[in-house]
Amino acid sequence: MTVSTPMMVTFSIYILGMILIGFIAWRSTKNFDDYILGGRSLGSLVTALSAGASDMSGWLLMGLPGAIFLSGISESWIAIGLTLGAWLNWKIVAGRLRVQTEHHDNALTLPDYFSSRFEDKSKLLRVISALIILVFFTIYCASGIVAGARLFESTFGMDYGTALWVGAVATIIYTFVGGFLAVSWTDTVQASLMIFALILTPVMVIIAVGGLGDSLAVIQAKSVENLDMLKNLNFIAVISLLGWGLGYFGQPHILARFMAADSHHSIHTARRIGMTWMILCLSGAVAVGFFGIAYFQNHPEQAAGVSQNSERVFIELARILFNPWIAGVLLSAILAAVMSTLSCQLLVCSSALTEDLYKNFLRKHASQQELVWVGRAMVLLIAIIAILLASDPNNRVLGLVSYAWAGFGAAFGPVVLFSLLWKRMTRNGALAGMVVGAMTVLVWKQYAWLGLYEIIPGFLFASVVIVLVSLLGREPSTAAQQRFAAAEAEFNTH
Template sequence: MTASNPTLITFVIYILAMVLIGFAAYRATKDFSDYILGGRSLGSFVTALSAGASDMSGWLLMGLPGAIYVSGLSESWIAIGLIAGAWLNWLFVAGRLRVHTEHNNNALTLPDYFTHRFEDHSRILRVLSALVILVFFTIYCASGVVAGARLFESTFGVPYDIALWVGAAATIAYVFVGGFLAVSWTDTVQATLMIFALLITPVFVILALGDYSAAMATIEAKNPANFDMFRGLGFVAVISLLGWGLGYFGQPHILVRFMAADSVKSIPNARRIGMTWMILCLGGAVAVGFFGIAYFSDNPGQAGPVSENSERVFIELTKLLFNPWVAGVVLSGILAAVMSTLSCQLLVCSSALTEDFYKAFLRKNAGERELVWVGRGMVLLIAAVAIALAANPDSKVLGLVSYAWAGFGAAFGPVVLFSLLWKRMTRNGALAGMLVGAVTVIVWKQLALLGLYEIIPGFIFGSLAIVVFSLLDKQPSAAMQARFEAAEDEYRSASL
């Protein structure tokens, strides 16, 4: 089905606006720090919304509503876990990471931070963590390209191989030109669009059904189990869904937003803004899927596309209920979700290649202008690989995305947490934690032990490895401990 002209025009205007923001960010980008970390200049509002938008991909507007539509409220446990994990991440990691990265040689990337925090002269931590980022995020980027292509394909009837390039081109353009500032500024616009789409759609669904009571009665008549939070779920299944929240401590594309805040004093306000946005968006996504059950139960003749693919519930409701101009704006929310996540992943990969390989091993004295252009070149390189992987949307490599979140959460999460909270942690502890966390996730996933989500054992065993290997190691150097204490003192004084 080809979309009407108003919807197409709205999409084009939206994409052009994102590219223009990229060019505005280009004018504000003076050096490499600006390009990959925005010169640590983000205020609380931009920090909050860019962290949220980079986190919530197309899953928020397609995957979650689709899961709720099929299984009812039992699928909302994952949203509860994500809210808890995000709040703890803001509380324990955000402010500390902002301060500690600055005290550790003004680190611009996670691998750079690990290297200086643990005085790793062998640079094995830098290489290992950069490789983890490159492998998982290149696959993540490919999944984002696929999601964008599927959106254009289903909305405008564009063939997949053409939609692939259309969906990726705009994102690549503004990341290439404007870097971190472009990504953060566009994320703020995209986060606003996403929350508008998710709050307005369930309201219109309820109005189309008559009122709230009528909608709830229809859902209950369809299947009373839709209200059961434990429908088909045992204890292990609930814990596994809640365990998704552990992933936040190790996601580089989210953590880098904390590093880019203009001050640790901006973090508390950013936390309040970010959590409010997240709760409203997740609530809206659940409501879209839930009240979608009632709408398509009352209108079975319109349910064909959703019956074929439940993830289309948001798209179909938007097409059916809104004026084409408004539908274009609302559907742009899905594109916003896809583009915001893809853009920050492209930039994190570019940063890892430029800062942690090119500058660290090839050109230690490279100038700022050279590094910026190398960073732009790396954006194109990663994008090309991602598009190549996405050319076959059914390829097995994209299946790895299902536990890339767990891989980051278990490999980096405990290392980040302990590095910010425990002065006694050592280089060998960090290395052991990273390796044990990552390997546990891979092995547990393959063996499917206990039906438990692999991030939970990965996080636990990674944490134990950090403690054991750090205590077996010699004490951290006096300089390392002094930097930790200075950073902690600054954090505490700023938090008063």
């Protein structure tokens, strides 16, 4: 039996398992509400783990360990920023968004919520926010498909074209069939697999090197700068890395998990589970890259793979240190990270096209069954466009992914926060904030002023504009303020 055979078997079992969950979820999908938000039925555990898994893509098991392996512990500032941002998102946004969306015409999507919250009869907010979602997420989906293809290409020696379809088809099937419930249930399994891989792997690396003390000594001997949190970083660089945390307030695929919780009372427990999962996973990813330095310093003859590409550090350590069957399970965690993020992005795009454009502009009285099938058709449409973009992995459009996170964070983040915390916010304030946030990110990225990550000025300028435009305009209607107050009162009940 070759090394690749056990891996092929474990990957196949994993993929078939995810598809099976999709068909089980099909039986629980009765209407469009079920397809898009699972009927708002997610308990604390599924809410927490699906939010975490949909957030952390292949970057968690490849990009972050690779950066740490290459540059040392200083690359962990981004993990600190993400942890702080995620905790604030759970604390400030999650429960309030769950309640406010229900009070505002039972909004199923973020554009739906904006439109109802600000009584936007022109539907301009709905259209602009839906278009922002479609543009950024289609690109995101393409990058996820590329990551999956690269995994199959490197693990099984497939050609890129074949790997592209193998990596994408399973995710498309269970998202198409089961909708939100399938995505959330599979995310829960995938989150469990990711945390298992990221706790077990660094422990085995440390043991292989000879213990924690020996590992640290080897790393320090190679370069004492590997232990320096400020290596090659100035104040602007540290603030930029921490600034990644601001992105959480505006990510539609994460916010959808909060909207789908069975109650805002579930959020408290979900926050504890979600943050524990996230801290353990990020710590494990940092540890894989950090202690991987020690392992490959002691075993230079095995370092060819990571020398060519540092992002392969997790893959190489899994292959070297574990039985092929266990390695197959561990490498499935990378596929889990890719699939969990891709599936929820496909679903958010589908909901934007179906709920916010098709239903509102083409078929206002469409039946629930019709909307479910249109939603499924939109999943296929977005997936095909993403695959076409991904078919050329060097396509320049994929470079836009680096600031799609900033785009969502700056365009939607301040609008979401102010809409949940300030009843005086107006429709024009929301519209101005959304446009200024997105445009600041796009322009700042081109000129790279101060070397500052574009989400920070984008978030700041959008917030200022929201306040100024809202205060200069007429107050929201009495009915809008009463709905806001009623939702806030419900949120504050325990």
